[in-house]
Amino acid sequence: MDILPSEEEQMLKNGAREFLEAEISTAMVREMELDGLGYPPALWKQMADLGWLGLALPEAYGGQELPLTYLGLVLEEVGRVMAPVPLHSTSVAALTIASDGTEQQKQDMLPAVCSGDMILTWAVYERDPRLIPEAMKLQATADGDGWVLNGTKMFVDNSVVAQRCLVATRTSPKSDANEGISLFIVDPNGTGVSQTALVTLAKDKQSRLDFKDARIERAALIGEVDQGWPIVERMLDRATALLCCQMVGATRKDAEMAIEYAKNRVAFGRPIGSFQSVQHLLADMILHVDGGMMLTYEALWKMDQGLPASVEVSQAKSFCNEKCESVVRHSQVVHGGIGFMMEFDLHLWFRRVTAWTMRLGTTYDHRARIAAALLDVPGKVRLGMPLPTAV
Amino acid sequence: MDFGYTAEQETFRQDVRAFIAENVNQSLLDEMESGEEGGRGPEYRALVKKVADLGWIGISWPKEYGGQSGSRLDQYIVEEEFMRLGIGVGGAGSGAPAILAAGTEEQKEQFIPGMIRGEVIFALGFTEPQAGADLAGLQCRAVRDGDDFVINGQKMYTSAAHYATHIYMMCRTDPDAPRHRGISIFLIPMDTPGITVRPLWTIQSDPPAPPGTTYGMARTNETFFENVRVPASCMLGEENTGWYVGAMGLNLDRVGASRYLISVRRDEDIVNWVKENDFGGHSPAEDPAVRDKLAELWTEAQVCRLMTMRSMSLVERGGTFTYEGSAEKVWAPEHGVHTTEAISQMLGPYAQLLNGSEEAVEDGLFAHNLMGSFQSGINHGSVQIMRDQMARRGLGMPRG
Known part of the structure; x- marks a missing residue:
C-alpha cells in the first residue's frame, strides 16, 4: 500500500x-x-x-x-x-x-x-444512449461466410481518421445471460457505412455511423458469436477509467489556472486569493480533483491486478462527472467575465471536461451500477473490502 | 502506485480480528458504554495490557520506548480493526507523535512506554473560552518562578480530563512576543494541586447515545488551573515554540483510522441495514432515489479511505504534509454529515427515535449520529480553518 x-x-x-x-x-x-x-x-x-x-x-x-x-x-x-x-x-x-x-x-x-x-475507434452507443445490452439494436445478420450490418451507431470518436472500428452488434435476441451481442472489426470508411459529423461542445470529432447492408467477413469477429457483451463491458470499463484520467488531467490544469489567477488578480485593493470566499472555493477544487484522481487510479490498478473493477470504475466516473464539472465551473467563477471570452483559453478546458462528463456513462448510470453491487447481492458490505459477489 | 496490502499484512489483519473475536466480549462493551471512568474501566485496561503485550500498540514507534520500530501501516491495521468496535487502541490520537518528535530523552522514557501499556492517558488542553478557532489567542499563563512554572487559566472541552493521568496543554509563556511565538506546551500530571475539573454535559447525555455513535460522548469538561506549580522539565520542546510543536503533533495525530472510521461507519451501517430490514414490508433500498444516494455516499466514503491511505503513504515515505492532512479533515467530517443527513431522509420519522424509545432503529444510532456527526467538523480545527490552511499552505494564497 x-x-x-x-x-x-x-x-x-x-x-x-x-x-x-x-x-x-x-x-x-x-x-x-x-x-x-x-x-x-x-x-x-x-x-x-x-x-x-x-x-x-x-x-x-x-x-x-x-x-x-x-x-x-x-x-x-x-x-x-x-x-x-x-x-x-x-x-x-x-x-x-x-x-x-x-x-x-x-x-x-x-x-x-x-x-x-493505424488509428482505431469503437462504436457502442446507439440512439438509446444507455450502455447496456438492451440498447444494442444494430443488426448483424449471418450471410454466407460473413455478416451484413444494418443500423446506426452514435457518438463515435475519430471515425473520419480511423482505419478500423470495433462495433457492438446484435446477432440474436437478448437472453437473460446478456447473450446475443457480437463484436466486429469494421472499416468505418468502407462500403455500406456512412458518416455524419456531430457538432460537439468539446469540438472534437464525433460522428453518427449509419450502416446499410455493410458486409463484413468472418475474420472480423472478436470472440464468439453472441458472446460479445462481456468483451464490450471490459472495453467500456477500460475506456471509462482512461477517460477519467483525461478528465482529471484537464481539470487539475483548469484549477491551477484559477489558483494563479487568484494570486494575481487585484480587486478591492488586494489579490482576490486573499479572500476566504475564494480560498475556500480553491480548496474544494483541490479536494475534488484529488478525489477523482485517487478513485481513477485505484480502478486502473485493480484492472492491472486482474481484480474485478467495475464498481471502482463507476465510483471514479460518477465522482469525476460531478466533481470535475464543479471544479471547472468554479474556475470560471474565479476568473469572472474574462473566463467566458472566446479569446481567453479557459473555455477550452471547460468545454472538454464538461463534454467528457456526458460520455461513457452518466452519473446516474454509474451510481445505478454501484447501487446494484451494494444492495442486490446478499451479504454484509465493508469499506476497503471487496463487495459480496453473487454465488 | 500500490492500492493493496501485502500477504503479510492481510495475515496480520486476520490475526488482529481473531484476537478481537476471542477477547472483546459483551461485558467489555457494556463497561465502555456505561461511561464510568470514561469507558476505561478494569476490563478495558486489561484488554489494553493484552494488546500491548502482543506488541500491537505503537507499532511504528521506536523500539527503545516500547514500540516496534515497525510500519505505520501495520499500526493502522490494528487501529482500524479495534476502532470498528469503538475501541481506541493502537496509538493514533494519543499525543505520542509530538512527544517522540520534540520530547527530551527523559520525557520519551517517562511517557511513551506508559502510553503503550495504557497507564498514561493524556487529556488535550488547547481550547480556551476566548480561544477556539483562533487558538493562538490563548491566554492561560505559565510564569517562570525559579526552576518551576506557575500556571493560571482555564481550558475548555478537555474531554478526557476526568480520567486522564496527564494533560497536554498549551500556555502563554511570553505575553510580549507575537502571538504564535509566545506559546509553550506542558505535560502535566492531573493530580497536581490547583487543577479542578468540572463536567460539561453534551447534547448526547440525555438519553445516552448507543455504542458506536459518532461523538456520542455524554461528557466533556472545563479544567481550571489556579497557581498550578510544575517543574520546568514538564515543558515539551523549546520554550515559546509550542505553537509549532503542537501543530506538527496535531497533523501527525490526525492521520489514521480514527477520523476515517468516524466518518464512514454509517455508510456501512445503512447499506447493511436496508439490505436486511424493512418498515412494514417496504425497504428504502427499493427506492431509486435512495439507491442513487447510497451509491453517491459510498463513493464519497471511498475518497475518505483513499485520503487516509494517501496520508499513510506520505508518513511511510517520511514525507511532510502540505495540505493533505487538512484535506482529510475537511472531506471526512463533511462526508459523515452528508451520510447522516441522507439517512434521516431514508428512514423518515424513524430517524428521530432516540436510544431507549420503542420502535427505535438500532437503538437510536442514526438519530444520535445527527447530534454527533457535525461535531467532527468542529473539533480539532474546524473545516473552515482547514480550508484556510489548504489555501494558504497548500496553494500559496495570500493572507487576508
Missing part, C-alpha cells in the same frame, strides 16, 4: 508532460478544432516513436506491455494540454484486440497501432 506514484511512474508522467507541453499549444488545440482530420499526423508519429501508442500493448506486437496505470498517466497529461490526438479511442480498441482478438487480428492491427500507422 503506497498510493503515491512510484519514482518510475513519476518519471514517465514528467516526461509526458515535458513533451506535450512543448509540442502542444492552445493555438494548436484551436486549430485542430477546425481541422478536417482533427489531429496533426506529424505529432502522432512522434508519439509513436516515443512508444506511447503501444505503452500497454503486448511486447510481441511492438508494444511495451506496461500496466494500464502507466497509460493512464500519459492520458492524464494528454488531458492536461487537451492534446488533439486520437490516443484514447485507439488505445481502447487496441487493448480489446490485445485481450480478446484472434492471433491474426493482433498481427494485422497491433504493430500498425504501435507504429502510428
Whole structure:
C-alpha cells in the first residue's frame, strides 16, 4: 500500500508532460478544432516513436506491455494540454484486440497501432444512449461466410481518421445471460457505412455511423458469436477509467489556472486569493480533483491486478462527472467575465471536461451500477473490502 | 502506485480480528458504554495490557520506548480493526507523535512506554473560552518562578480530563512576543494541586447515545488551573515554540483510522441495514432515489479511505504534509454529515427515535449520529480553518 506514484511512474508522467507541453499549444488545440482530420499526423508519429501508442500493448506486437496505470498517466497529461490526438479511442480498441482478438487480428492491427500507422475507434452507443445490452439494436445478420450490418451507431470518436472500428452488434435476441451481442472489426470508411459529423461542445470529432447492408467477413469477429457483451463491458470499463484520467488531467490544469489567477488578480485593493470566499472555493477544487484522481487510479490498478473493477470504475466516473464539472465551473467563477471570452483559453478546458462528463456513462448510470453491487447481492458490505459477489 | 496490502499484512489483519473475536466480549462493551471512568474501566485496561503485550500498540514507534520500530501501516491495521468496535487502541490520537518528535530523552522514557501499556492517558488542553478557532489567542499563563512554572487559566472541552493521568496543554509563556511565538506546551500530571475539573454535559447525555455513535460522548469538561506549580522539565520542546510543536503533533495525530472510521461507519451501517430490514414490508433500498444516494455516499466514503491511505503513504515515505492532512479533515467530517443527513431522509420519522424509545432503529444510532456527526467538523480545527490552511499552505494564497 503506497498510493503515491512510484519514482518510475513519476518519471514517465514528467516526461509526458515535458513533451506535450512543448509540442502542444492552445493555438494548436484551436486549430485542430477546425481541422478536417482533427489531429496533426506529424505529432502522432512522434508519439509513436516515443512508444506511447503501444505503452500497454503486448511486447510481441511492438508494444511495451506496461500496466494500464502507466497509460493512464500519459492520458492524464494528454488531458492536461487537451492534446488533439486520437490516443484514447485507439488505445481502447487496441487493448480489446490485445485481450480478446484472434492471433491474426493482433498481427494485422497491433504493430500498425504501435507504429502510428493505424488509428482505431469503437462504436457502442446507439440512439438509446444507455450502455447496456438492451440498447444494442444494430443488426448483424449471418450471410454466407460473413455478416451484413444494418443500423446506426452514435457518438463515435475519430471515425473520419480511423482505419478500423470495433462495433457492438446484435446477432440474436437478448437472453437473460446478456447473450446475443457480437463484436466486429469494421472499416468505418468502407462500403455500406456512412458518416455524419456531430457538432460537439468539446469540438472534437464525433460522428453518427449509419450502416446499410455493410458486409463484413468472418475474420472480423472478436470472440464468439453472441458472446460479445462481456468483451464490450471490459472495453467500456477500460475506456471509462482512461477517460477519467483525461478528465482529471484537464481539470487539475483548469484549477491551477484559477489558483494563479487568484494570486494575481487585484480587486478591492488586494489579490482576490486573499479572500476566504475564494480560498475556500480553491480548496474544494483541490479536494475534488484529488478525489477523482485517487478513485481513477485505484480502478486502473485493480484492472492491472486482474481484480474485478467495475464498481471502482463507476465510483471514479460518477465522482469525476460531478466533481470535475464543479471544479471547472468554479474556475470560471474565479476568473469572472474574462473566463467566458472566446479569446481567453479557459473555455477550452471547460468545454472538454464538461463534454467528457456526458460520455461513457452518466452519473446516474454509474451510481445505478454501484447501487446494484451494494444492495442486490446478499451479504454484509465493508469499506476497503471487496463487495459480496453473487454465488 | 500500490492500492493493496501485502500477504503479510492481510495475515496480520486476520490475526488482529481473531484476537478481537476471542477477547472483546459483551461485558467489555457494556463497561465502555456505561461511561464510568470514561469507558476505561478494569476490563478495558486489561484488554489494553493484552494488546500491548502482543506488541500491537505503537507499532511504528521506536523500539527503545516500547514500540516496534515497525510500519505505520501495520499500526493502522490494528487501529482500524479495534476502532470498528469503538475501541481506541493502537496509538493514533494519543499525543505520542509530538512527544517522540520534540520530547527530551527523559520525557520519551517517562511517557511513551506508559502510553503503550495504557497507564498514561493524556487529556488535550488547547481550547480556551476566548480561544477556539483562533487558538493562538490563548491566554492561560505559565510564569517562570525559579526552576518551576506557575500556571493560571482555564481550558475548555478537555474531554478526557476526568480520567486522564496527564494533560497536554498549551500556555502563554511570553505575553510580549507575537502571538504564535509566545506559546509553550506542558505535560502535566492531573493530580497536581490547583487543577479542578468540572463536567460539561453534551447534547448526547440525555438519553445516552448507543455504542458506536459518532461523538456520542455524554461528557466533556472545563479544567481550571489556579497557581498550578510544575517543574520546568514538564515543558515539551523549546520554550515559546509550542505553537509549532503542537501543530506538527496535531497533523501527525490526525492521520489514521480514527477520523476515517468516524466518518464512514454509517455508510456501512445503512447499506447493511436496508439490505436486511424493512418498515412494514417496504425497504428504502427499493427506492431509486435512495439507491442513487447510497451509491453517491459510498463513493464519497471511498475518497475518505483513499485520503487516509494517501496520508499513510506520505508518513511511510517520511514525507511532510502540505495540505493533505487538512484535506482529510475537511472531506471526512463533511462526508459523515452528508451520510447522516441522507439517512434521516431514508428512514423518515424513524430517524428521530432516540436510544431507549420503542420502535427505535438500532437503538437510536442514526438519530444520535445527527447530534454527533457535525461535531467532527468542529473539533480539532474546524473545516473552515482547514480550508484556510489548504489555501494558504497548500496553494500559496495570500493572507487576508
